[in-house]
Amino acid sequence: MSELTVDDVKKVASLARLKLSGDDIARYQKKLENVLSYVHLLDEVDTSDVEPMAHAIEAVNVFRQDEPRDSLDQAQALANAPQTDGKYFLVPAILDEA
């Protein structure tokens, strides 16, 4: 299969929201390519009639009553946030100022 290019690594880093330095990208490219070429070992397995298995112990849907119950209060929910105003999580502006 195709090898992993520097552009691929940049694209994946962007999809994964990871800011990487140029050095990082070069290092990751080599190491990721090693792993990807190893996993191509699976190409030799015939899986044409095999269903994918997402979980080893395949449980059926688990439902519960849709009833209100105790949860975290606002102060607890905000306690670990990097920035809040005591009521909301604060984030950088997401819209340009008009």
Next chain:
Amino acid sequence: MSLSTHTTQDLLDQLQSGQLTSTELVTTCLDRIDAHDERIGAFLHFEREPALQQAAEIDRRRQAGGTLGALAGLPVAIKDNICANGTRTTCASRMLENFVPPYDAHIIERLRQADAVLLGRTNLDEFAMGSSCENSAFQQTRNPWDTERTPGGSSGGSAAAVAAGMTPLSIGSDTGGSIRQPAAFCGVVGMKPTYGRVSRYGLVAFASSLDQIGPFANDVTGVSRLLEVLAGHDERDSTSIDRRVPAYSQNLDQPLDGLRIGIAKEHFVEGLHPEVEQAVRSAVDVYRSLGAEIKEVTLPHSKYCVAVYYIVAPSEASSNLARYDGVHYGFRAEKFDNMIDMYSATRGEGFGDEVKRRIMLGTYALSAGYYDAYYLKALKVRRLIRQDFDRAFEEVDVIASPVTPTPAFKIGELIDDPLAMYLTDIYTISANLAGLPGVSLPCGFSSEGLPIGLQLQAAPFEEERLLRAARMYERETDWHTRRPAMNSNSAS
């Protein structure tokens, strides 16, 4: 002998009879941590006073004749990726360096109900991704048998703490061998239960279809006593299975009549250290001498397990770790241009190398154009691996194998070669992919004096049989009673 190297059952008996108080035991453990952990590095953080207060409270209730829980007064160390209300839970990551969970994991509730004393928080590879504790953002845990070597990982701190006699019991999590491999490297007993046997509620997620919490102790009885407390249904984890929990420790000493032990030829191939092979084959001979039937089984897809794992686990990780966005909890970068850049800078700075590599690998495997070739393909081979085990367990009760291809490797030996590091998990990964219970117990030492582990695996929910089979071997041998020489603290 120091108190903290007694078995769990000894300590429980002494506590119950009044020969020993929890305060004495916890003090001994804390003193041992003080004396040796500068060198070993098993604990990321612990607080003396709260542990001693818990112990004193249990002693007081015992003296007053109150009813006490199953582990009353025993210290338990917790891997630092399991949430406990009000206790910092870092996952050995800068991302969660100051994270204080506002709730208890299911197993923490269980331990509190059992009157265990929560002793402290043990080191791991960041977010449980690694096999050596070299990926911890904070410190390197060293193997108590040889401090030049790794304790294994990711639950290396929990394994080293038991091996070094700093605690009789500890908790780890196992996604691809992260309990069993460090147990083997450190010469203690470690167990991964069946997927769904123990609730994952409050375990910081790495790969949700593979993660499972499990016990460490210095013998099989200790692991069984701890598993009795951890196991059981919890509706907050929808993959937790609602099934009766057997009293694992109750019939532990009764040998299994007609036990059938499977040996897979695929487990004895190139790359297996001859001394590990020798120790495992000798262990099988012990079972033979006890009347067990030894049968050859075949697991034809086992050579694919590492490849399947390194698609499935990073894929799930890339999704699970998307939550670290610098908004709701954890680290946020200081310098950024806009919202998207804030995410990227936060994650770029907050995660270590291996975590970033795995997120990238998973993101790639799940991305448009590659999903079928990687992720879907891996899930199909995963089913074939499970079917191999289903067939094998029609013939045998447990499968005996090595835990690791070699004894503990040196710190730095594999760090620059992720693939070589991944391949050290070759014997443990399949239990996670197939959801099976597996246990690692001491079965010998290398010529360099390093512990060697025996792995036993059983069919799903056969923990009782698995532990009884493990105990049969343990009763006949004294490997589990050996302890590393602990010299006092000195800079190494």
